[in-house]
Amino acid sequence: MLNPGIIPSSEPSIRVGIVLPHDGQKKISTFLSNMCDYEMAVDALTFSTCEVAGILFKIEENAINFSINGKEYKDVHKIVFRPRSDKSHITLDPVISGREFHWRKYISVKLPGIVEISVTRKNLLVVNELPLEQYLTCVATSEMGAACPPALIEAQTVVARSWMLANVEQKHVTLGFDVCNDDCCQRYQGLNNVTENSKKGAMVTRGKVIMFDNKICDARYSKSCGGKMERFENLWEGDALPYMQNLPDMPKGNTVPNLTVEENAREWIQSTPKEAFCSSFTVPEKELKKYIGACDDEGEYFRWTVEISNEELAANLRDKLNLPVKTVLDLQTRKRGGSGRLLELGIVYLDFEDKRQETLVLKDYNARLVLHPKFLFSSAVVIEKIGSGEIPRRFIYKGAGWGHGSGMCQIGALGMSLKGYSTEEILAHYYPGSVYKQIYK
Numbered sequence: 001m002l003n004p005g006i007i008p009s010s011e012p013s014i015r016v017g018i019v020l021p022h023d024g025q026k027k028i029s030t031f032l033s034n035m036c037d038y039e040m041a042v043d044a045l046t047f048s049t050c051e052v053a054g055i056l057f058k059i060e061e062n063a064i065n066f067s068i069n070g071k072e073y074k075d076v077h078k079i080v081f082r083p084r085s086d087k088s089h090i091t092l093d094p095v096i097s098g099r100e101f102h103w104r105k106y107i108s109v110k111l112p113g114i115v116e117i118s119v120t121r122k123n124l125l126v127v128n129e130l131p132l133e134q135y136l137t138c139v140a141t142s143e144m145g146a147a148c149p150p151a152l153i154e155a156q157t158v159v160a161r162s163w164m165l166a167n168v169e170q171k172h173v174t175l176g177f178d179v180c181n182d183d184c185c186q187r188y189q190g191l192n193n194v195t196e197n198s199k200k201g202a203m204v205t206r207g208k209v210i211m212f213d214n215k216i217c218d219a220r221y222s223k224s225c226g227g228k229m230e231r232f233e234n235l236w237e238g239d240a241l242p243y244m245q246n247l248p249d250m251p252k253g254n255t256v257p258n259l260t261v262e263e264n265a266r267e268w269i270q271s272t273p274k275e276a277f278c279s280s281f282t283v284p285e286k287e288l289k290k291y292i293g294a295c296d297d298e299g300e301y302f303r304w305t306v307e308i309s310n311e312e313l314a315a316n317l318r319d320k321l322n323l324p325v326k327t328v329l330d331l332q333t334r335k336r337g338g339s340g341r342l343l344e345l346g347i348v349y350l351d352f353e354d355k356r357q358e359t360l361v362l363k364d365y366n367a368r369l370v371l372h373p374k375f376l377f378s379s380a381v382v383i384e385k386i387g388s389g390e391i392p393r394r395f396i397y398k399g400a401g402w403g404h405g406s407g408m409c410q411i412g413a414l415g416m417s418l419k420g421y422s423t424e425e426i427l428a429h430y431y432p433g434s435v436y437k438q439i440y441k
Contacts, residue, residue, distance in 0.1 A: 002178050004167045007216060010440050011207070012132050014164065015177035016188055018095055018109065019126035026059045028117070028124055029093050037088040041080040042073060062122050078118040089191055090115050092126065097189065099182040100375070110191040120175065127177050136161055137194055137202040142187040144410055146195040147290045152417035153201035155426040159408050160186055162209040162219040207440040210431050212243050217434050221408035224301040225249050225339060226380050226401025227276035228256050229430070234337040235364050235404050243431040246338030249412040250275045259340040262333060269340055269382050269400045272303055278412035291414055301411055306397045308372055313395060316373045317347065323359060324351040327391055331383045339405045340380040342367040364404055377402045407431065
């Protein structure tokens with residue numbers, strides 16, 4: 001596993017969580033692309049897989065049970081598949097994509113490297129161990145589509161490598177792996193979407209990162225900033241990062257009003273600025289599907305509208321905040337960040353005794369969580385109430401961007417690459433003041 005704060009001088013291996021205990025998964029199937037190219041360890045027993053093709057692993061009574069060619073194995077606690085070459089892979093099915101997000105679905109994934117299957121908290125835990133550069137060839141075109149120009153693929157690879165090696169968050173260290181396979185960390189779907197472009201992107205940028213003050217940048221990124229980037233400290237705990245600023249996602253010389261001012265934010269979110277690199281004028285949304293990740297939804301990313309009934313919203317608030325919300329009276333945008341995203345959301349409601357109550361929700365992530373049961377695309381929203389009288393029937397969210405909006409805007413970087421900007425120019429735009437540097441060969 002990676003060590004925080006350490007700059008490696010050679011390529012490290014990493015561990016990626018593929019199926020997590022809180023997925024609640026009890027079964028998974030494996031299929032070997034080359035049966036004789038693996039060694040399989042079952043607890044303390046090791047044997048060749050020459051007569052093994054597909055296996056269904058099931059958890060029963062807090063242990064793994066499975067059968068191979070009629071022979072049953074019970075009360076197993078760990079299975080490890082080790083490849084004898086780098087030309088083989090294991091297909092796993094099913095695996096969650098979009099865990100805890102509105103685009104959640106199940107897919108099968110083809111994994112290179114070592115695959116470990118075990119039991120944690122009475123559920124499956126599957127971990128993939130592989131070299132970092134091989135992982136990055138998979139990430140670049142899992143996050144964005146294979147049709148993207150080389151400059152975007154290379155920038156995405158550098159950013160993914162930098163974030164990985166900065167190793168700041170360590171969300172899953174207690175489970176024994178560096179990152180998970182999904183948008184919680186960064187999207188990794190194994191070999192599913194690997195192309196010659198993604199291989200070249202990793203090869204051309206091998207060992208290269210962006211750095212600031214002799215440290216690897218904690219290079220966060222999101223799908224669409226909506227036209228203006230958000231500051232790090234407005235989204236996460238910790239000190240400000242000088243390379244994550246409130247800057248227009250536009251060519252130099254363009255300006256955006258102060259979006260911490262409510263009137264400016266409302267006007268901005270309900271407009272469609274043509275100059276933005278992530279604008280639908282730069283990358284028409286009818287063409288976007290061929291560029292974004294295979295598991296992303298087709299739709300509007302720059303500006304969008306979502307409606308929710310009062311009943312649905314009240315139920316979501318009861319679920320997410322454990323509040324006795326009978327009906328919602330008002331949603332108040334009390335404080336915004338420089339991209340227009342919500343830093344403070346006031347919620348006024350009636351409880352089940354018809355008493356008027358108020359609560360305050362802090363931070364972009366929490367606002368997105370409570371405003372919609374499927375996790376709202378962005379918190380840069382204008383909220384409208386529909387219905388006469390004190391109690392609204394519905395709420396309309398008019399929004400800008402997808403995701404937190406800090407660091408690289410993926411659709412904006414796509415727009416830059418389509419306009420002819422280089423990898424270095426894309427990185428300098430989204431992480432101003434950073435230095436592009438090779439740390440290992």
